[in-house]
Structure formats: C-alpha cells, structure tokens
Amino acid sequence: MTNGGNGQPRQVPDACVARLSLYLRELSRLSSKRVSFVSSRRLAEQLGLTDAQVRRDLSYFGQFGTSGRGYEVRRLHDRLTAILGVSGRTWNVALAGVGNLGSALLAYRGFQERGFLFRVVVDTDPQKIGRTVQGITVAPASRLAQLAREQRIHIGLIAVPVSAAQAVCDQLVAGGVKAIVNFAPGRLDVPSGVRLRTVDLAVELESLAFHLARINNR
Amino acid sequence: MTNGGNGQPRQVPDACVARLSLYLRELSRLSSKRVSFVSSRRLAEQLGLTDAQVRRDLSYFGQFGTSGRGYEVRRLHDRLTAILGVSGRTWNVALAGVGNLGSALLAYRGFQERGFLFRVVVDTDPQKIGRTVQGITVAPASRLAQLAREQRIHIGLIAVPVSAAQAVCDQLVAGGVKAIVNFAPGRLDVPSGVRLRTVDLAVELESLAFHLARINNR
DNA sequence: CACTGTGAATGCATTCACAGCG
DNA sequence: CGCTGTGAATGCATTCACAGTG
Numbered sequence A, B: 001m002t003n004g005g006n007g008q009p010r011q012v013p014d015a016c017v018a019r020l021s022l023y024l025r026e027l028s029r030l031s032s033k034r035v036s037f038v039s040s041r042r043l044a045e046q047l048g049l050t051d052a053q054v055r056r057d058l059s060y061f062g063q064f065g066t067s068g069r070g071y072e073v074r075r076l077h078d079r080l081t082a083i084l085g086v087s088g089r090t091w092n093v094a095l096a097g098v099g100n101l102g103s104a105l106l107a108y109r110g111f112q113e114r115g116f117l118f119r120v121v122v123d124t125d126p127q128k129i130g131r132t133v134q135g136i137t138v139a140p141a142s143r144l145a146q147l148a149r150e151q152r153i154h155i156g157l158i159a160v161p162v163s164a165a166q167a168v169c170d171q172l173v174a175g176g177v178k179a180i181v182n183f184a185p186g187r188l189d190v191p192s193g194v195r196l197r198t199v200d201l202a203v204e205l206e207s208l209a210f211h212l213a214r215i216n217n218r
Numbered sequence C: 001c002a003c004t005g006t007g008a009a010t011g012c013a014t015t016c017a018c019a020g021c022g
Numbered sequence D: 001c002g003c004t005g006t007g008a009a010t011g012c013a014t015t016c017a018c019a020g021t022g
Helices: A014-032 A040-047 A051-059 A073-084 A100-107 A109-113 A141-150 A162-174 A201-217 B014-032 B040-047 B051-059 B073-084 B100-107 B109-113 B141-150 B162-174 B201-217
Strands: A070-072 A091-096 A116-123 A155-158 A179-182 A195-198 B070-072 B091-096 B116-123 B155-158 B179-182 B195-198
Touching (some): A014 A040, A040 A051, A040 A070, A070 A073, A091 A162, A141 A162, A155 B201, A162 A179, A179 B201, A201 B179, A201 B195, B014 B073, B040 B051, B040 B070, B116 B141, B162 B179
Parallel strands (some): A179 A195
C-alpha cells in the first residue's frame, strides 16, 4: 500500500503532478467516448509514456485499478479532479497584460472548464483600460495589488514585457497572491512562501536549435 | 578535462541545454552593462541556480573560466551562441495559426534577435489569409507542406486548436520539417526522426492548483 | 586567495520485473 | 490469463567538497 489509504501521500514527484492533468484530459476524452475501462498500457500509449510510469504515478495517490481489467474511467477521472484541486472548488486568477499572449490566455477554454476564473485583468495601456475582454473589464495596473486582495486571487499570470514583470510580480505578492506563473523571459524574485513558475517560450526553440545543429553539422 | 577539447561533448543533459539559453540571456545583459567578468556564483544568483550547477553545465562544453576571476563575459557569450546553434546561422520557422497565441509568437522580439526567422505563416481563416503580419503575408493552411519544403523550414510552430493540430503537424512533416513545437493541448504523433515538444499552458496552472490545494486544505 | 573544474556522493525519476489478484 | 501495484535496479541530475590554478 502506498499511503494511509484515504488521505494524501507524502512525496509526489513534481514531474508526476505535471502529468496528472494530461491523464485527466485523456480520461475526459475517453469518458465522452463512452469508454468505461482503460488499462495503463492504453493510457500510456495515448500520452506517449510507459505503462509502468502510469501505474507508478497513480499509485502515489492510492489504488484505483482492478487487476485484469484496468482502471474505471469515470471513477479515476473523478478522483484525479479531486486530487488536482480542480473538483468542486474554483480558483481565482488575475492576469496582468492584455497583449497577444494575455489575450490568448484569456481565450483559452480549458481554464474555465477546469474552474480557473479570471477575476482581475489589468494593463497599463490607457487604450485598453475600461475595455471588456471575455466578460471582464480591464483595470489599470496601478490597482493590481488592491484588486488582488479584494478578489482573493489565488493565482497570478504575468504576461507583460520583461521590463515591467518584476513590478507586476511585487504587486501580486503585495496583494496576497501565493502562486504566480510568469511568461516574461528572465528571473523574478519572490519571497519564500510564494510559488513561482516561469514559462519561457524561447527556451523551447533554442533547445530544438541545439539538437538540430548537432544533426546538421555532422 | 571534460571532452576532446575542441569539439562537442557526447552526453549533455537535456535540462542543461534548456538552461544554456538562460545563461545566454544573462550574459547579454551583463555585456550590455559593460561587465567583463562574472563568477559562477553571481551568474547562479541571478538565475536562481547554484554555483556548482553553473560550473557543471558549462564544463560539458569545455573550460571557459579563469581560476580566481571567473568567466569572461564576452567570450563565454560567443561560445554559448555557437554551441546553441544561434551563431552566424539562422533558422527558418513556420507558424500555423495566427490567433492570439500565434500573434504573440510572431511579435516576440527574442526570436528574431536569436536568428529565428518566420518564413511561412498560415491560417485557415479567409479573413486572415492575405493579410500581412510582422512583415509576412498569411498563406492558406492548405499550402503549408508545399511552402515548408520551398522555404526549407527547420522548425514548425503549431498554434491552432487541438482539433486541427494533428493535421497541421502531418503537413509540416510532409514538408520535411524535423523539429516541431506544439502549443495545442494533447498528444501528437510524429515519425521517429522528427523532434516534437509540446508546451501545455494549462499544465502549469494545474500544477500550481495542486500545491495550493495541499496548503489550503490542511 | 578566489575561483574553476570535476570525481564522488546524494537525491530524484524512470524502468524492470514479478508477486498477487480478480 | 491480463493487468495492477510495488520493491529493487537503473539511469539522470544536482550537489558536495576539494585539489588545482592563475
């Protein structure tokens, strides 16, 4: 047995957590196709993983499978949504920056479906302030900290140019936000206790270039 | 000594490659500030890593540092650009999908600066076809494979809805593209020999939610 | 002396391989 | 049987710690 049996485990690898939402997506798909059971093998195939890895990942949270048959799609789906914290409850999200990237984030259907609600959207551009995007009015960036506190924001998204990123980040922290995803390239400082993930789109391209260079040069 | 001395190493961890472009960015910054030497300690501090890690990463590619003084900023910068394959040469990039995310990618200055040139941009929307974005005319998606081949595209970016992603991916492969970054959620199939990276924006949010849920629930 | 470069040690993550169950 | 759940083995990645160098 992996853990106490009911509660949460002690030690879940970060890499595993990142995969949970992939499982969830695939299970949703299977569920809508009226598939009722799925084996670790099939699930793995579909997601480009190994069967052992799927079983190991799920085992961190308990025993969901049936020997000889696999996992019951609906049941596993429900358990995973609960584990990921996207069950029942919703998360309040603040977005700073309504440029192209910010707009892409706002428009992304997956967020709403999983209970991530954009409650606060800010920008510095007077042209944009006051406009309504996806049902939310764009507020001035100067009010970010205040709004974050009022709206009890859980997660902040930074989609502003690098030069403004640290200031925006500080405002989010001042507003009591404890989890931030930064899409601006470059490092940000946050106090301990605040969780920060930086997603750098250029890194992906450069990693590919590195590998291509090695293929093409010899 | 880590390797032969001049050439490329044999075994570089993927995680290290991903960090090279962070080093590069920081070195550019230091260079523009007229800083001529930097220690592994300082570099690490700035990027949120450890000094040992910086030294280890760089050591995969040779010996660039001077005992007691650190690394010569300009020299290291030049060596890293060469290693990453972003020196001298340029990379031809094709973009599929000119929605918000696609536009964000097109507008990202960092790409051009590093020698990634958008040569082909396609979309299915008749409203968008024929328009010029960032100096490039949007072509119909049906011509993707042909254009990719004609323009000798190295890297393809997929920024279309999930439903269209696999088809677009197949077109890129048909057009001889060997490296693809997919921004649509969900798995894509590519023949072996083609390098595929999927970047899923929702995964980041859900990973954060998982950790927040663990904090808030007990 | 301050700093690099690197064996050796540690700590994660993945994979193997198989006992055990329905 | 077919498939799960998991110790044990392996393979990466990071960190330690220090000999060696300008």
